[in-house]
Amino acid sequence: MKWLVSLCGAGLVLFALRDLFHTLWHPTRHGGLSRLVMSVLWRTARRLRARRRVVGLVGPLAMVSVVSMWAATVVLGWAVIYWPHMPGAFTFARDLPTAREPALLDSVYLSLVTVATLGLGDIAPAAGWLRLASPLEALIGFALLTATVSWVLEIYPALTRRRCLAVRLALLRDTAPTPQQLDNTAGALLLESLASDVVRVRVDFTQFAEAYYFHDGEDRASLAVMVGYADVLARHGQSATRTDVRLAASLLAGALRDLAAVLDQRFLRTGASPPKVFVAYAADHGRSHAHP
Template sequence: MEWLVSLFGAALVVITLRDLFHTLWHPTRRGGLSRVVMTALWRLSRPLRTRSGHVAGLAGPLAVVSVVGLWAGTIILGWAIVYWPHMPDSFAFANELRASEHTGLLDSLYLSMVHVSTLGLGDIAPTEEWLRIAAPLEALVGFVLLTATVSWVLEIYPALARRKALALRLAVLLRTDRRERPSGEVLTASLLEGLAADVLRVRIDFTQYAEAYYFHDGEDETSLAVVSGYACELARRGAAASDADVRRAADVLSEALDDLATVLDQRFLHTGGSAAEVFGAYAADHGHRRTTGPAAGG
């Protein structure tokens, strides 16, 4: 029975490490536990996204903190369950501690937290050989969790910056377009190709850093959810241009937007609709109204 309890604790640790691996390092970047937590918090924050941008902006950071807390808590609990059946017989206690008074799960949790935080206080130490290996292994897992969390945060914010940069570029183009659209052709192949490259970078970011979706962009000018419709309009206008290079660049932009819409729909929105419908759902999900062109409202 003791070993069954320990195996259950080990299973919790393995499940958590698997989720951490799939969230941070697997090519699909789709962890089960982390995705459930982030999706749940995003849905709970939905009423706030149309009322208070400042409060809605906390959804993404809180989701990351919650996922890390879940990982840490489950790892600590799992290792505590591993130790628990073997307390106190398989451990040596400092002179001021009575072994008979430290047999509960709370003591195992304390020991697990000491190990995972790499404190190494030494007041309780394993004596059985396998536990003497397991305890340092937990410390190693704790170190991995810490470094993984730091690297995760450092990866997310550059992806957010790229998304906001694309949104701001489109917003500036839209303002210019509204202010004065000169007669004749206003689009160039280099402009459309540059936008297509930026869209593809954001598409990759949504694939590699799916958690970035749950970060609210805030103001309209830096929200891709708002100005994505204008990018679609630029692609349509380019497709009707007289210049062959512009038409080709517009096709590239249109394909890039379709790819982005596919990723958004498959991973987050599940509308099954066209690219325009997906971008509309994307804007609505972030509490915005999509901008579609010079005549549309901001």
């Protein structure tokens, strides 16, 4: 019976590690419980009255909630592993009577101290297998800390790329280039560079799905608002007389279709055409779609 309880604890630890792996390191970033936590927080914030202000906190709050969930699950899992063997398989400091606290509380305390790599030493494993398992928990705690730092450092460059593309589209919309002004080498280079930027954002939504739940602030920095103007530019380019401009416009149109497909499959699930997906994307972020 003791080993069955310990195996249940090991299952909790493996569940947390699997979710962490799929959220941070899997190529497609299909985190299970972490994605559920983020989407629930996003939908809840959208229903609140103070929408713009509250939604702006969803992304950071979701990341903190997910990391806290991983840490709590790991701590609880290792506590369940220790619990059936407490206190017999452990040694206690001289001034710490073994009967003072319940075995479960001692197990949670030991797990929390170990995963935080504090190593206070007032409770130490005595059984051979526990002396190997306890340092393993410390390694998992260290990995969780470094993974969290890496996650934060990875997500903000992705947000910067998205916002830079939005500001660039806002500037182009202010300039309002005509189809004739795009019908030259400069126009071809412009459309091609926009296609590259859209592809980067599309990859970011695949690899950093949590970026979707971050608010972009002002409308000019919001891709949800400005992405529709990229479609306008693509249509202008496709009506050009020069073949290089038409090719670059086709590349931009294809990149936009890809981006719409990723947004729809992973977040919106409308099953609609790309223009309608972009309208739904803007609405999901509490914005209105930009018009030329």
